[in-house]
Structure formats: structure tokens, C-alpha cells
Amino acid sequence: VTRLPEDRLRFEALVTEVYQPLQRYLCRRIDFASADDVLGDVLLVMWRRVDDIPAEAALAWCYGVARGCLANKRRGADRHLKLVRRLASELEPTIPSDDPLLREALNRLPEADREVLRLWAWEYLPPREIAIVLGISPNAASIRLHRATKKLKAEFLRRNETESPGHSMEQQGKEDIR
Amino acid sequence: MSSDEDLRARLSQIDPFPTSVPVDPFTSPKSQDILKGVMATQIHEKNQKYSHGRWRKPSLLTAVAAAVVAFGIVALGVTSGGPINPTKGKTTLVLKLPGGGTSLQAGGITSTQSASCVGFSVPYLREVPMAFAGTVTAVSDRTVPTLSDMTVTLRVDHWYKGGTADVVTLTTLTSHALTPTTSAGVEDGVEFVQGKRYLVTATNGTVNGCGFTGEATPELEKAFAEAFGPATAATHPPSLVCPSSLAGVHPGSRLGQLVPSAPERVVFCKYAGSNEKVKYGTLIRFAAMLNPSTLAALLNQAKFVPDGSAYSCPIDFNALDAIVFLKAKKITTLVIHTWGCGWTASTNTSGTWRLSKAARSELRKLDPTISR
Numbered sequence: 001v002t003r004l005p006e007d008r009l010r011f012e013a014l015v016t017e018v019y020q021p022l023q024r025y026l027c028r029r030i031d032f033a034s035a036d037d038v039l040g041d042v043l044l045v046m047w048r049r050v051d052d053i054p055a056e057a058a059l060a061w062c063y064g065v066a067r068g069c070l071a072n073k074r075r076g077a078d079r080h081l082k083l084v085r086r087l088a089s090e091l092e093p094t095i096p097s098d099d100p101l102l103r104e105a106l107n108r109l110p111e112a113d114r115e116v117l118r119l120w121a122w123e124y125l126p127p128r129e130i131a132i133v134l135g136i137s138p139n140a141a142s143i144r145l146h147r148a149t150k151k152l153k154a155e156f157l158r159r160n161e162t163e164s165p166g167h168s169m170e171q172q173g174k175e176d177i178r
Numbered sequence: 179m180s181s182d183e184d185l186r187a188r189l190s191q192i193d194p195f196p197t198s199v200p201v202d203p204f205t206s207p208k209s210q211d212i213l214k215g216v217m218a219t220q221i222h223e224k225n226q227k228y229s230h231g232r233w234r235k236p237s238l239l240t241a242v243a244a245a246v247v248a249f250g251i252v253a254l255g256v257t258s259g260g261p262i263n264p265t266k267g268k269t270t271l272v273l274k275l276p277g278g279g280t281s282l283q284a285g286g287i288t289s290t291q292s293a294s295c296v297g298f299s300v301p302y303l304r305e306v307p308m309a310f311a312g313t314v315t316a317v318s319d320r321t322v323p324t325l326s327d328m329t330v331t332l333r334v335d336h337w338y339k340g341g342t343a344d345v346v347t348l349t350t351l352t353s354h355a356l357t358p359t360t361s362a363g364v365e366d367g368v369e370f371v372q373g374k375r376y377l378v379t380a381t382n383g384t385v386n387g388c389g390f391t392g393e394a395t396p397e398l399e400k401a402f403a404e405a406f407g408p409a410t411a412a413t414h415p416p417s418l419v420c421p422s423s424l425a426g427v428h429p430g431s432r433l434g435q436l437v438p439s440a441p442e443r444v445v446f447c448k449y450a451g452s453n454e455k456v457k458y459g460t461l462i463r464f465a466a467m468l469n470p471s472t473l474a475a476l477l478n479q480a481k482f483v484p485d486g487s488a489y490s491c492p493i494d495f496n497a498l499d500a501i502v503f504l505k506a507k508k509i510t511t512l513v514i515h516t517w518g519c520g521w522t523a524s525t526n527t528s529g530t531w532r533l534s535k536a537a538r539s540e541l542r543k544l545d546p547t548i549s550r
Contacts, residue, residue, distance in 0.1 A: 011217065015213060019204035019209065020204070023202060024199075040212055044216050102188060103192050121189035121190050121193070122189070122195075124190070137392055139298045140397045143397055149185055
């Protein structure tokens with residue numbers, strides 16, 4: 001089946017809207033080279049499913065697709081455990097952070113919480129659209145966001161308090177792993 | 179960081195790719211190459227089976243077919259809401275899926291004709307006269323979204339309230355084509371997918387929407403448990419099975435014993451991490467022939483890790499094991515992170531614990547990825 005001209009137009013219109021935000025979304029979560037690959041995957045899904053993309057929440061819908069493609073990509077990459085270990089530092093985008101305490105607090109949250117917070121603060125989505133990305137109800141998204149912000153604040157305050165006596169506990173923890 | 183907005187602003191400061199950092203425009207030669215390639219791809223209409231998201235907007239409803247029944251569909255037919263028909267020794271109850279123009283009735287709150295939603299809350303939920311949990315065993319197979327006689331059959335595993343039937347059939351009886359209602363009304367569409375488990379409420383024989391019915395997520399289960407009492411209060415003892423997903427298990431901060439001592443039964447469950455071939459979080463295998471007391475004793479050697487001393491995990495593939503204990507009709511689920519933080523364990527009330535060496539080595543027999 002070949003796409004109808006109006007589908008092509010619609011796809012092109014969508015691309016102009018989401019192309020750059022999608023790149024940001026991906027670069028925030030994976031290295032540049034992989035981000036390019038995944039972008040191609042996302043565009044292909046958009047092309048296949050152009051009829052399914054909701055006009056009122058196209059970007060959130062595309063983020064949702066990107067999220068799935070990203071997970072696939074990671075699964076593929078992570079099969080080669082040793083390689084990943086070596087590349088671990090490259091896979092996660094490094095953040096030129098002038099707020100190391102907040103970043104540390106964020107990193108200590110479970111991935112699900114981090115993703116909700118990223119979608120909220122970086123993609124700047126309201127809970128309604130976070131729900132679309134994650135494939136959950138708007139209600140569940142609000143609840144998750146609420147919990148995640150609460151956890152982050154708690155983690156941040158905790159970090160601030162333990163900062164002065166030194167990092168003894170954390171250092172111990174790191175050594176234990178090795 | 180007093181308000182959420184402050185937090186949001188501060189978080190945006192650590193965004194590695196803020197809008198001030200330029201990215202490739204779609205007009206660049208590289209982008210155009212990618213797009214050309216994509217747009218040259220042939221489409222197989224049958225490919226449109228990906229299910230993305232369970233919550234659809236009205237414009238999407240037209241694409242929802244086959245295995246999907248969404249709320250917000252005009253249903254003119256009226257099915258009996260109560261009577262229980264005995265069939266083959268099993269009792270069946272028929273409920274109606276709500277019509278687009280009809281109101282949501284929840285907790286005695288009747289919404290307006292435009293089917294706007296009453297906000298989901300536990301107190302409202304508590305007032306609902308009928309609530310159960312069940313797994314979809316069949317969805318009427320329609321390939322064209324005309325939605326006549328759409329039915330969904332659920333095998334009930336737990337009645338929270340208002341019924342005893344073993345099987346519940348949800349049905350939309352309509353001879354009318356699909357008519358999207360106001361956007362507000364169908365925002366909370368629920369897809370019923372075969373094999374998935376749902377928590378369903380109904381009022382006067384009609385299924386409630388607006389978040390009062392949905393897939394059995396940990397959030398929804400928690401709300402149902404809060405409203406109607408825990409599902410473990412069933413008449414028969416709870417079955418000891420591996421949970422289908424461990425999403426939403428959060429460490430708490432209460433000190434005490436990690437798992438109940440001398441439990442009656444135990445089952446060990448292994449879930450896929452992000453480095454597995456199967457979908458992340460899938461249950462890979464489980465082991466049930468274990469000595470519950472020995473395992474519990476080993477696990478209870480664990481030391482509590484105080485708050486504020488969270489360990490950082492350099493490489494964590496998020497692989498999880500769960501050990502489910504049954505004691506005195508109560509189920510305790512212990513979650514163990516196997517990589518990176520391989521020695522931490524948590525139940526939903528117990529916070530982070532460090533497993534003893536002996537426990538770790540015993541558990542490695544069940545899951546070799548548990549770190550030393």
C-alpha cells in the first residue's frame with residue numbers, strides 16, 4: 001500500500017512539528033549516535049501509523065513511540081554486557097551540571113520516577129500528556145508525578161543534610177559494590 | 179525548592195539538551211535523507227497492530243478495532259444489569275459498557291450529559307456498589323469498528339463488592355455506527371485486551387469509566403484495596419503466584435523484620451532486566467519448591483540501610499527478583515535488585531536492606547546474576 005498524498009502532507013506537517021523536540025528527547029536519554037538511529041525508527045513508526053497520531057497530542061504520542069524505540073535499542077545494546085560496561089559512561093548523556101546535588105538526588109530515584117520528572121521538567125509536559133507518553137491514565141500520571149516530586153525533594157534534602165558530615169556512607173556503599 | 183514550579187525550574191537547569199542547544203533542523207540534508215528513506219517505505223495495512231498506550235483520544239477511536247472496546251461509544255441497547263445466569267456450573271453476570279451520552283455514575287455523583295468525568299478518588303470509589311478484578315478471556319472479534327454487539331468476557335478472580343459471579347460479560351449493544359462524543363467524555367477510554375487483568379466497577383448494571391475502571395495497575399489496585407479492603411481478605415486463601423509485574427513497588431522506611439519468620443509457603447520469581455532478550459520486567463522463571471523457613475531466616479539476617487545513605491549503583495540493569503511469602507493468609511513480596519545494587523532488597527514497607535553474604539550465596543543458586 002502506498003500512502004495517499006494527504007497522508008504524506010500530514011506526515012510532513014507532523015515532522016516539522018516534532019523533529020527537533022524528538023531529537024532533544026532522545027539526546028537527553030542516549031548517546032548521539034544511537035539517538036540518530038532511534039530517530040529513524042520513530043519516524044518510521046510515525047509514517048506507518050500516521051492515521052493513528054492524535055492531532056491534539058501529536059508530540060506526546062511521538063515521545064511515547066520514542067520511549068518504546070529507545071527501550072528496544074537499549075535491549076539490543078545491552079546484550080553485549082561487557083561492551084556496555086566499557087561504554088557505560090558514554091551511553092548516558094553527561095550533564096554539564098552546576099547543580100550536582102539535585103542531579104545526584106535525581107539519579108538516586110528509581111528509573112520510573114526519573115522518567116516522569118524528565119518528561120515534566122525537560123520535555124515540559126503537563127500530566128495529561130505524560131499519561132499519553134507512558135500509556136497510563138491521566139490520573140495515574142498525576143499521582144506518579146506527585147510521588148516523584150515528593151521523593152526528589154526528600155532525596156534532595158537528605159543529601160543536603162548528609163553533605164556536611166562527609167560522604168562516608170555513600171563511599172562505603174560504592175566500595176561494597178566493587 | 180519550596181514549590182513544585184521551583185523544582186521544575188531547577189530541574190530544567192540540569193537538562194542536558196535545553197532548547198538553547200541547537201539540534202538538526204528537518205531541512206538539513208541529513209534529515210532530508212532520513213525522511214526520504216522513511217517515506218519510501220511501503221506500508222502494510224495489517225501492520226497497524228501495535229498497541230501504543232491504553233488511553234485513547236476520540237480521533238483514535240476509529241482505529242480501535244478487533245480486540246478493543248472503548249468507552250464513549252453510543253450504546254442504545256439495554257442489557258440486564260443484575261441477573262445471574264448459571265451456565266455450566268459457572269455463574270455469569272452481564273454488565274453494560276457505558277454509552278457516550280449517558281452519564282457516569284460513581285458514588286452517587288451523576289455527571290452531566292456531556293459525559294464529563296467526576297474526579298477519581300478513593301471516597302467516591304468506596305461508594306460504588308459493584309467492584310471486581312478479572313482477566314479478559316475473550317473479546318468479540320470485529321475487524322470493522324462498527325461495534326455492534328461488542329463483548330468482553332472476564333474471568334473474575336476477586337469480588338471486592340456487590341457480586342459473586344465467576345464470569346462477567348461486558349457488552350455494548352448498539353446498531354449505530356461509532357459516534358465520537360465530546361472530547362472530555364472519552365478521554366478515559368479503556369481498552370480491553372485479552373489476557374490482561376482489569377479492575378472494574380459498575381453502577382446500576384453499567385460499567386463506570388473516568389478512571390473507575392481500568393487495567394490492574396499497582397496504583398489502581400492500591401486505590402481499590404484502600405476503598406474496599408485488601409484483596410487478600412478473600413474467602414479462600416490467596417494463591418501464591420509471581421506477580422505479573424513489579425512496577426510500583428517502592429521502598430518505604432520502616433524498621434523491622436524484612437520478611438515474616440517461619441512462613442508457610444514461598445515462591446521465587448525472576449524478572450527480565452534491561453539486558454535480556456525478552457521485554458523488560460517479564461517474568462522469566464520461578465521456583466516454588468523451596469524451604470520457606472530456611473529462606474526467610476537467611477533473608478532476615480539482612481541489615482537495614484538507614485535513610486540518607488543510599489548506595490549508588492554504577493551499572494544497574496534493573497533486573498529484579500521477587501520472593502513471595504505466604505503466612506497466615508498474608509502475602510509479603512520481597513523485591514531484590516540483582517545487579518549493581520545486588521544486595522539491596524525491599525518490601526513495600528521495609529526500605530533498603532543489605533542481604534547477608536549467606537543469603538546472597540543461597541539466592542545465587544536461584545539467580546546467578548545476584549552479585550557477590
